[in-house]
Amino acid sequence: MNEVMVRPEFAVFVVVLVIESIKALLLGAATAFNRGKIGKYLNQEDADWLGGDAVVNDDPGPGRLFRAHRNTLENLVPFLVLGMVYLAVGANSTIGIVYFAGFLLSRLAHTYAYLNRRPMMRRNAYTTGWIIQLAMAIHVLVQVIGDNF
Amino acid sequence: MNEVMVRPEFAVFVVVLVIESIKALLLGAATAFNRGKIGKYLNQEDADWLGGDAVVNDDPGPGRLFRAHRNTLENLVPFLVLGMVYLAVGANSTIGIVYFAGFLLSRLAHTYAYLNRRPMMRRNAYTTGWIIQLAMAIHVLVQVIGDNF
Protein backbone atom coordinates (compact mmCIF):
# COMPACT_ATOMS: atom_id res chain seq x y z
CA MET A 1 0.00 0.00 0.00
CA ASN A 2 1.33 3.45 -0.77
CA GLU A 3 0.98 6.32 1.66
CA VAL A 4 -2.31 7.61 0.22
CA MET A 5 -4.06 4.30 0.91
CA VAL A 6 -3.36 4.17 4.64
CA ARG A 7 -4.97 7.53 5.41
CA PRO A 8 -8.39 7.43 7.13
CA GLU A 9 -9.99 9.73 4.50
CA PHE A 10 -8.99 7.19 1.83
CA ALA A 11 -11.15 4.51 3.49
CA VAL A 12 -14.09 6.93 3.69
CA PHE A 13 -13.61 7.91 0.02
CA VAL A 14 -13.62 4.24 -1.03
CA VAL A 15 -16.81 3.52 0.90
CA VAL A 16 -18.55 6.56 -0.66
CA LEU A 17 -17.48 5.53 -4.19
CA VAL A 18 -18.58 1.93 -3.74
CA ILE A 19 -21.99 2.86 -2.28
CA GLU A 20 -22.65 5.41 -5.04
CA SER A 21 -21.58 2.85 -7.68
CA ILE A 22 -23.91 0.21 -6.23
CA LYS A 23 -26.71 2.80 -6.21
CA ALA A 24 -26.03 3.61 -9.88
CA LEU A 25 -26.03 -0.08 -10.81
CA LEU A 26 -29.33 -0.65 -8.99
CA LEU A 27 -30.97 2.39 -10.63
CA GLY A 28 -29.81 1.24 -14.08
CA ALA A 29 -31.21 -2.26 -13.58
CA ALA A 30 -34.44 -0.87 -12.08
CA THR A 31 -34.94 1.32 -15.17
CA ALA A 32 -34.63 -1.69 -17.49
CA PHE A 33 -36.85 -3.83 -15.24
CA ASN A 34 -39.49 -1.10 -15.10
CA ARG A 35 -39.54 -0.78 -18.88
CA GLY A 36 -40.17 -4.52 -19.10
CA LYS A 37 -42.91 -4.44 -16.47
CA ILE A 38 -44.97 -1.88 -18.38
CA GLY A 39 -43.95 -3.15 -21.83
CA LYS A 40 -42.58 0.19 -23.14
CA TYR A 41 -39.15 -0.25 -24.69
CA LEU A 42 -36.68 2.07 -26.37
CA ASN A 43 -35.77 -0.57 -28.99
CA GLN A 44 -38.15 -2.12 -31.49
CA GLU A 45 -36.48 -5.53 -31.14
CA ASP A 46 -37.25 -5.58 -27.41
CA ALA A 47 -40.92 -4.89 -28.08
CA ASP A 48 -40.95 -7.67 -30.71
CA TRP A 49 -39.18 -10.11 -28.41
CA LEU A 50 -40.93 -9.49 -25.10
CA GLY A 51 -44.23 -8.07 -26.29
CA GLY A 52 -45.09 -4.40 -25.88
CA ASP A 53 -44.43 -1.14 -27.66
CA ALA A 54 -41.31 0.70 -28.78
CA VAL A 55 -41.48 4.32 -27.62
CA VAL A 56 -39.33 7.32 -28.47
CA ASN A 57 -39.54 8.83 -24.98
CA ASP A 58 -39.46 6.78 -21.81
CA ASP A 59 -42.69 6.45 -19.85
CA PRO A 60 -42.80 8.50 -16.61
CA GLY A 61 -41.98 5.47 -14.40
CA PRO A 62 -38.73 4.31 -16.02
CA GLY A 63 -38.05 7.93 -17.06
CA ARG A 64 -37.85 8.93 -13.39
CA LEU A 65 -35.52 6.03 -12.54
CA PHE A 66 -33.43 6.89 -15.60
CA ARG A 67 -33.06 10.53 -14.54
CA ALA A 68 -32.13 9.53 -10.97
CA HIS A 69 -29.52 7.19 -12.48
CA ARG A 70 -28.24 9.88 -14.83
CA ASN A 71 -28.00 12.45 -12.04
CA THR A 72 -26.07 9.94 -9.92
CA LEU A 73 -23.50 9.43 -12.69
CA GLU A 74 -23.34 13.15 -13.55
CA ASN A 75 -22.26 13.75 -9.95
CA LEU A 76 -20.15 10.62 -9.50
CA VAL A 77 -17.80 11.59 -12.34
CA PRO A 78 -16.70 15.01 -11.00
CA PHE A 79 -16.72 13.68 -7.42
CA LEU A 80 -14.43 10.80 -8.44
CA VAL A 81 -12.08 13.23 -10.17
CA LEU A 82 -12.05 15.77 -7.35
CA GLY A 83 -11.79 13.15 -4.58
CA MET A 84 -8.82 11.41 -6.21
CA VAL A 85 -7.10 14.73 -6.73
CA TYR A 86 -7.89 15.72 -3.13
CA LEU A 87 -6.20 12.55 -1.87
CA ALA A 88 -3.31 12.88 -4.32
CA VAL A 89 -2.37 16.41 -3.33
CA GLY A 90 -2.54 15.48 0.35
CA ALA A 91 -5.10 18.07 1.45
CA ASN A 92 -6.45 18.19 5.01
CA SER A 93 -7.64 14.81 6.28
CA THR A 94 -10.50 15.87 8.57
CA ILE A 95 -11.97 18.30 6.03
CA GLY A 96 -11.71 15.53 3.43
CA ILE A 97 -13.78 13.17 5.57
CA VAL A 98 -16.38 15.92 6.03
CA TYR A 99 -16.52 16.53 2.24
CA PHE A 100 -16.79 12.84 1.39
CA ALA A 101 -19.37 11.95 4.05
CA GLY A 102 -21.39 15.09 3.26
CA PHE A 103 -21.38 14.21 -0.43
CA LEU A 104 -22.62 10.67 0.26
CA LEU A 105 -25.45 11.87 2.52
CA SER A 106 -26.52 14.57 0.04
CA ARG A 107 -26.55 12.11 -2.86
CA LEU A 108 -28.50 9.43 -0.97
CA ALA A 109 -31.02 12.13 0.00
CA HIS A 110 -31.18 13.27 -3.65
CA THR A 111 -32.05 9.80 -4.93
CA TYR A 112 -34.57 9.26 -2.12
CA ALA A 113 -36.21 12.61 -2.92
CA TYR A 114 -36.22 11.92 -6.68
CA LEU A 115 -37.89 8.53 -6.38
CA ASN A 116 -40.40 9.84 -3.84
CA ARG A 117 -41.29 13.05 -5.72
CA ARG A 118 -40.13 15.47 -3.04
CA PRO A 119 -38.83 18.36 -5.14
CA MET A 120 -37.71 20.72 -2.35
CA MET A 121 -35.68 18.04 -0.62
CA ARG A 122 -34.29 17.03 -4.03
CA ARG A 123 -33.21 20.60 -4.81
CA ASN A 124 -31.59 21.07 -1.41
CA ALA A 125 -29.78 17.73 -1.63
CA TYR A 126 -28.55 18.51 -5.17
CA THR A 127 -27.37 21.97 -4.08
CA THR A 128 -25.55 20.57 -1.04
CA GLY A 129 -23.66 17.97 -3.10
CA TRP A 130 -22.92 20.61 -5.73
CA ILE A 131 -21.47 23.09 -3.20
CA ILE A 132 -19.35 20.34 -1.62
CA GLN A 133 -17.87 19.46 -5.02
CA LEU A 134 -17.18 23.11 -5.83
CA ALA A 135 -15.49 23.54 -2.44
CA MET A 136 -13.35 20.45 -3.16
CA ALA A 137 -12.44 21.87 -6.58
CA ILE A 138 -11.36 25.25 -5.21
CA HIS A 139 -9.56 23.57 -2.31
CA VAL A 140 -7.43 21.35 -4.56
CA LEU A 141 -6.80 24.05 -7.20
CA VAL A 142 -5.46 26.40 -4.51
CA GLN A 143 -3.25 23.63 -3.15
CA VAL A 144 -1.95 22.42 -6.56
CA ILE A 145 -1.20 25.96 -7.72
CA GLY A 146 0.46 26.74 -4.38
CA ASP A 147 2.57 23.56 -4.50
CA ASN A 148 3.63 23.70 -8.17
CA PHE A 149 3.75 27.18 -9.61
CA MET B 1 6.16 2.49 -10.44
CA ASN B 2 4.47 1.79 -7.11
CA GLU B 3 3.53 -1.70 -5.98
CA VAL B 4 0.00 -1.61 -7.44
CA MET B 5 1.33 -1.02 -10.95
CA VAL B 6 3.54 -4.08 -11.14
CA ARG B 7 0.76 -6.59 -10.39
CA PRO B 8 -0.53 -8.63 -13.33
CA GLU B 9 -4.18 -7.70 -12.68
CA PHE B 10 -3.17 -4.04 -13.06
CA ALA B 11 -2.06 -4.65 -16.65
CA VAL B 12 -5.33 -6.44 -17.40
CA PHE B 13 -7.34 -3.60 -15.82
CA VAL B 14 -5.50 -1.03 -17.93
CA VAL B 15 -6.15 -2.95 -21.15
CA VAL B 16 -9.86 -3.28 -20.30
CA LEU B 17 -10.16 0.45 -19.54
CA VAL B 18 -8.37 1.50 -22.70
CA ILE B 19 -10.41 -0.80 -24.96
CA GLU B 20 -13.70 0.33 -23.41
CA SER B 21 -12.61 3.98 -23.75
CA ILE B 22 -11.72 3.49 -27.41
CA LYS B 23 -15.11 1.80 -27.93
CA ALA B 24 -16.86 4.76 -26.29
CA LEU B 25 -14.95 7.24 -28.44
CA LEU B 26 -15.81 5.32 -31.61
CA LEU B 27 -19.50 5.10 -30.69
CA GLY B 28 -19.63 8.83 -29.95
CA ALA B 29 -18.06 9.73 -33.28
CA ALA B 30 -20.26 7.21 -35.13
CA THR B 31 -23.37 8.83 -33.63
CA ALA B 32 -22.33 12.27 -34.87
CA PHE B 33 -21.31 10.89 -38.28
CA ASN B 34 -24.63 9.06 -38.61
CA ARG B 35 -26.59 12.21 -37.81
CA GLY B 36 -24.73 13.97 -40.58
CA LYS B 37 -25.26 11.15 -43.08
CA ILE B 38 -29.05 11.27 -42.72
CA GLY B 39 -29.17 15.05 -42.16
CA LYS B 40 -31.05 14.93 -38.82
CA TYR B 41 -29.34 17.10 -36.21
CA LEU B 42 -30.04 17.97 -32.59
CA ASN B 43 -28.98 21.60 -33.13
CA GLN B 44 -30.64 24.06 -35.48
CA GLU B 45 -27.26 25.61 -36.40
CA ASP B 46 -26.01 22.23 -37.64
CA ALA B 47 -29.04 21.85 -39.90
CA ASP B 48 -28.50 25.41 -41.22
CA TRP B 49 -24.80 24.81 -41.77
CA LEU B 50 -24.76 21.34 -43.27
CA GLY B 51 -28.26 21.13 -44.71
CA GLY B 52 -30.94 18.96 -43.14
CA ASP B 53 -33.41 19.15 -40.29
CA ALA B 54 -33.15 19.85 -36.59
CA VAL B 55 -35.04 17.16 -34.65
CA VAL B 56 -35.99 16.94 -30.98
CA ASN B 57 -35.48 13.17 -30.77
CA ASP B 58 -32.68 11.36 -32.53
CA ASP B 59 -33.58 9.23 -35.52
CA PRO B 60 -33.47 5.46 -34.89
CA GLY B 61 -30.01 5.05 -36.53
CA PRO B 62 -27.99 7.56 -34.49
CA GLY B 63 -30.35 6.94 -31.55
CA ARG B 64 -29.20 3.33 -31.39
CA LEU B 65 -25.53 4.31 -31.57
CA PHE B 66 -26.16 6.96 -28.93
CA ARG B 67 -27.77 4.45 -26.54
CA ALA B 68 -24.93 1.94 -27.06
CA HIS B 69 -22.50 4.79 -26.27
CA ARG B 70 -24.49 5.86 -23.21
CA ASN B 71 -24.70 2.31 -21.90
CA THR B 72 -20.93 1.93 -22.36
CA LEU B 73 -20.28 5.04 -20.24
CA GLU B 74 -22.93 4.11 -17.66
CA ASN B 75 -21.00 0.89 -17.08
CA LEU B 76 -17.49 2.30 -17.49
CA VAL B 77 -17.94 4.77 -14.60
CA PRO B 78 -18.81 2.24 -11.86
CA PHE B 79 -16.35 -0.29 -13.31
CA LEU B 80 -13.55 2.32 -13.20
CA VAL B 81 -14.42 3.16 -9.58
CA LEU B 82 -14.73 -0.45 -8.46
CA GLY B 83 -11.65 -1.64 -10.35
CA MET B 84 -9.42 1.11 -8.91
CA VAL B 85 -10.70 0.36 -5.44
CA TYR B 86 -10.19 -3.37 -6.02
CA LEU B 87 -6.54 -2.73 -6.93
CA ALA B 88 -6.07 -0.21 -4.11
CA VAL B 89 -7.27 -2.52 -1.35
CA GLY B 90 -5.09 -5.33 -2.70
CA ALA B 91 -7.83 -7.93 -3.21
CA ASN B 92 -7.12 -11.34 -4.78
CA SER B 93 -5.12 -11.12 -8.01
CA THR B 94 -6.54 -14.11 -9.92
CA ILE B 95 -10.15 -13.27 -9.08
CA GLY B 96 -9.43 -9.70 -10.19
CA ILE B 97 -8.24 -10.88 -13.58
CA VAL B 98 -11.39 -12.99 -13.94
CA TYR B 99 -13.61 -10.00 -13.02
CA PHE B 100 -11.82 -7.61 -15.39
CA ALA B 101 -11.64 -9.99 -18.36
CA GLY B 102 -15.24 -11.09 -17.80
CA PHE B 103 -16.38 -7.46 -17.72
CA LEU B 104 -14.59 -6.69 -20.98
CA LEU B 105 -16.08 -9.70 -22.78
CA SER B 106 -19.59 -8.97 -21.48
CA ARG B 107 -19.38 -5.31 -22.55
CA LEU B 108 -18.03 -6.10 -26.03
CA ALA B 109 -20.88 -8.62 -26.43
CA HIS B 110 -23.36 -5.98 -25.23
CA THR B 111 -22.28 -3.44 -27.84
CA TYR B 112 -22.22 -6.10 -30.58
CA ALA B 113 -25.74 -7.21 -29.61
CA TYR B 114 -27.03 -3.62 -29.42
CA LEU B 115 -25.76 -2.65 -32.84
CA ASN B 116 -27.00 -5.91 -34.39
CA ARG B 117 -30.44 -5.88 -32.73
CA ARG B 118 -30.03 -9.10 -30.78
CA PRO B 119 -32.03 -8.34 -27.63
CA MET B 120 -31.58 -11.65 -25.77
CA MET B 121 -27.80 -11.57 -26.18
CA ARG B 122 -27.86 -7.89 -25.17
CA ARG B 123 -29.81 -8.62 -22.00
CA ASN B 124 -27.55 -11.53 -21.05
CA ALA B 125 -24.40 -9.49 -21.71
CA TYR B 126 -25.75 -6.55 -19.69
CA THR B 127 -26.71 -8.86 -16.81
CA THR B 128 -23.30 -10.55 -16.82
CA GLY B 129 -21.42 -7.24 -16.65
CA TRP B 130 -23.85 -6.01 -14.00
CA ILE B 131 -23.36 -9.08 -11.77
CA ILE B 132 -19.56 -8.82 -12.13
CA GLN B 133 -19.64 -5.20 -10.98
CA LEU B 134 -21.90 -6.02 -8.04
CA ALA B 135 -19.56 -8.88 -7.06
CA MET B 136 -16.59 -6.47 -7.23
CA ALA B 137 -18.50 -3.96 -5.07
CA ILE B 138 -19.35 -6.51 -2.38
CA HIS B 139 -15.82 -7.94 -2.54
CA VAL B 140 -14.13 -4.58 -1.91
CA LEU B 141 -16.65 -3.39 0.70
CA VAL B 142 -16.09 -6.57 2.73
CA GLN B 143 -12.32 -6.10 2.44
CA VAL B 144 -12.30 -2.35 3.26
CA ILE B 145 -14.60 -2.82 6.24
CA GLY B 146 -12.53 -5.79 7.44
CA ASP B 147 -9.27 -3.84 7.07
CA ASN B 148 -10.38 -0.51 8.60
CA PHE B 149 -13.17 -0.83 11.11
Place this chain on the structure above:
Amino acid sequence: MNEVMVRPEFAVFVVVLVIESIKALLLGAATAFNRGKIGKYLNQEDADWLGGDAVVNDDPGPGRLFRAHRNTLENLVPFLVLGMVYLAVGANSTIGIVYFAGFLLSRLAHTYAYLNRRPMMRRNAYTTGWIIQLAMAIHVLVQVIGDNF
Protein backbone atom coordinates in the same frame (compact mmCIF):
# COMPACT_ATOMS: atom_id res chain seq x y z
CA MET C 1 3.63 11.55 -2.40
CA ASN C 2 4.51 8.66 -4.66
CA GLU C 3 6.65 9.10 -7.72
CA VAL C 4 3.74 9.68 -10.13
CA MET C 5 2.58 12.71 -8.18
CA VAL C 6 5.81 14.67 -8.35
CA ARG C 7 6.03 14.64 -12.15
CA PRO C 8 5.18 17.91 -13.93
CA GLU C 9 2.62 16.25 -16.22
CA PHE C 10 0.74 15.10 -13.11
CA ALA C 11 0.20 18.72 -12.03
CA VAL C 12 -1.06 19.60 -15.53
CA PHE C 13 -3.38 16.57 -15.55
CA VAL C 14 -4.83 17.58 -12.19
CA VAL C 15 -5.48 21.13 -13.34
CA VAL C 16 -7.21 19.87 -16.51
CA LEU C 17 -9.43 17.47 -14.55
CA VAL C 18 -10.42 20.07 -11.98
CA ILE C 19 -11.25 22.72 -14.60
CA GLU C 20 -13.31 20.27 -16.67
CA SER C 21 -15.11 19.11 -13.49
CA ILE C 22 -15.92 22.68 -12.51
CA LYS C 23 -17.19 23.30 -16.06
CA ALA C 24 -19.41 20.21 -15.83
CA LEU C 25 -20.78 21.31 -12.45
CA LEU C 26 -21.56 24.80 -13.77
CA LEU C 27 -23.27 23.43 -16.90
CA GLY C 28 -25.39 21.05 -14.79
CA ALA C 29 -26.51 23.84 -12.47
CA ALA C 30 -27.12 26.20 -15.40
CA THR C 31 -29.41 23.61 -17.02
CA ALA C 32 -31.51 23.32 -13.86
CA PHE C 33 -31.55 27.10 -13.39
CA ASN C 34 -32.61 27.64 -17.01
CA ARG C 35 -35.48 25.15 -16.66
CA GLY C 36 -36.70 27.14 -13.67
CA LYS C 37 -36.36 30.49 -15.42
CA ILE C 38 -38.64 29.44 -18.29
CA GLY C 39 -40.86 27.20 -16.12
CA LYS C 40 -40.40 24.01 -18.19
CA TYR C 41 -39.54 21.06 -15.97
CA LEU C 42 -38.88 17.37 -16.57
CA ASN C 43 -40.78 16.38 -13.39
CA GLN C 44 -44.46 17.04 -12.72
CA GLU C 45 -43.75 17.73 -9.04
CA ASP C 46 -41.39 20.57 -9.97
CA ALA C 47 -44.07 22.18 -12.14
CA ASP C 48 -46.61 21.81 -9.30
CA TRP C 49 -44.17 23.23 -6.74
CA LEU C 50 -42.63 26.12 -8.64
CA GLY C 51 -45.35 26.82 -11.19
CA GLY C 52 -44.87 25.97 -14.84
CA ASP C 53 -45.25 22.96 -17.12
CA ALA C 54 -43.84 19.45 -17.11
CA VAL C 55 -42.40 18.63 -20.54
CA VAL C 56 -41.20 15.35 -22.02
CA ASN C 57 -38.39 16.98 -24.02
CA ASP C 58 -36.29 19.84 -22.72
CA ASP C 59 -36.85 23.25 -24.23
CA PRO C 60 -34.11 24.44 -26.62
CA GLY C 61 -32.44 26.65 -23.96
CA PRO C 62 -31.85 24.11 -21.20
CA GLY C 63 -31.56 21.39 -23.87
CA ARG C 64 -28.49 23.10 -25.28
CA LEU C 65 -26.90 23.48 -21.83
CA PHE C 66 -27.78 19.84 -21.10
CA ARG C 67 -26.10 18.63 -24.30
CA ALA C 68 -22.98 20.72 -23.61
CA HIS C 69 -22.91 19.18 -20.11
CA ARG C 70 -23.43 15.67 -21.47
CA ASN C 71 -20.71 16.09 -24.06
CA THR C 72 -18.33 17.34 -21.35
CA LEU C 73 -18.93 14.20 -19.26
CA GLU C 74 -18.82 11.88 -22.30
CA ASN C 75 -15.32 13.18 -22.93
CA LEU C 76 -14.21 13.54 -19.31
CA VAL C 77 -14.73 9.82 -18.60
CA PRO C 78 -12.42 8.42 -21.31
CA PHE C 79 -9.94 11.26 -20.76
CA LEU C 80 -9.81 10.49 -17.02
CA VAL C 81 -9.22 6.80 -17.77
CA LEU C 82 -6.61 7.40 -20.44
CA GLY C 83 -4.81 10.14 -18.50
CA MET C 84 -4.52 8.04 -15.36
CA VAL C 85 -3.26 5.11 -17.38
CA TYR C 86 -0.82 7.41 -19.20
CA LEU C 87 0.62 8.57 -15.87
CA ALA C 88 0.61 5.05 -14.41
CA VAL C 89 2.59 3.48 -17.24
CA GLY C 90 5.11 6.32 -17.12
CA ALA C 91 4.83 7.44 -20.74
CA ASN C 92 6.71 10.47 -22.06
CA SER C 93 6.33 13.54 -19.87
CA THR C 94 6.50 16.31 -22.51
CA ILE C 95 4.08 14.56 -24.87
CA GLY C 96 1.77 14.02 -21.90
CA ILE C 97 1.71 17.74 -21.15
CA VAL C 98 0.92 18.44 -24.81
CA TYR C 99 -1.94 15.88 -24.78
CA PHE C 100 -3.41 17.20 -21.53
CA ALA C 101 -3.16 20.91 -22.38
CA GLY C 102 -4.45 20.27 -25.92
CA PHE C 103 -7.42 18.35 -24.54
CA LEU C 104 -8.30 21.17 -22.13
CA LEU C 105 -8.12 23.83 -24.85
CA SER C 106 -10.19 21.74 -27.28
CA ARG C 107 -12.86 21.07 -24.66
CA LEU C 108 -13.10 24.69 -23.54
CA ALA C 109 -13.45 25.68 -27.21
CA HIS C 110 -16.14 23.00 -27.67
CA THR C 111 -18.26 24.31 -24.82
CA TYR C 112 -17.79 27.92 -25.97
CA ALA C 113 -18.83 26.94 -29.51
CA TYR C 114 -21.82 24.92 -28.29
CA LEU C 115 -23.23 27.70 -26.12
CA ASN C 116 -22.62 30.30 -28.85
CA ARG C 117 -24.01 28.21 -31.77
CA ARG C 118 -20.83 28.06 -33.78
CA PRO C 119 -21.11 24.61 -35.36
CA MET C 120 -17.86 24.57 -37.38
CA MET C 121 -15.76 25.58 -34.38
CA ARG C 122 -17.68 23.02 -32.30
CA ARG C 123 -16.98 20.23 -34.78
CA ASN C 124 -13.29 21.12 -35.03
CA ALA C 125 -12.94 21.33 -31.24
CA TYR C 126 -14.72 17.98 -30.78
CA THR C 127 -12.54 16.35 -33.43
CA THR C 128 -9.34 17.74 -31.89
CA GLY C 129 -10.21 16.42 -28.41
CA TRP C 130 -11.27 13.11 -29.95
CA ILE C 131 -8.00 12.65 -31.85
CA ILE C 132 -5.97 13.53 -28.74
CA GLN C 133 -7.78 10.87 -26.73
CA LEU C 134 -7.33 8.28 -29.47
CA ALA C 135 -3.61 9.13 -29.63
CA MET C 136 -3.38 8.71 -25.84
CA ALA C 137 -5.17 5.35 -26.08
CA ILE C 138 -2.85 4.01 -28.77
CA HIS C 139 0.18 5.44 -26.95
CA VAL C 140 -0.60 3.67 -23.66
CA LEU C 141 -1.74 0.41 -25.29
CA VAL C 142 1.56 0.16 -27.18
CA GLN C 143 3.47 0.88 -23.96
CA VAL C 144 1.47 -1.54 -21.74
CA ILE C 145 1.71 -4.34 -24.30
CA GLY C 146 5.41 -3.65 -24.78
CA ASP C 147 6.03 -3.65 -21.01
CA ASN C 148 3.94 -6.67 -20.03
CA PHE C 149 3.54 -9.23 -22.78
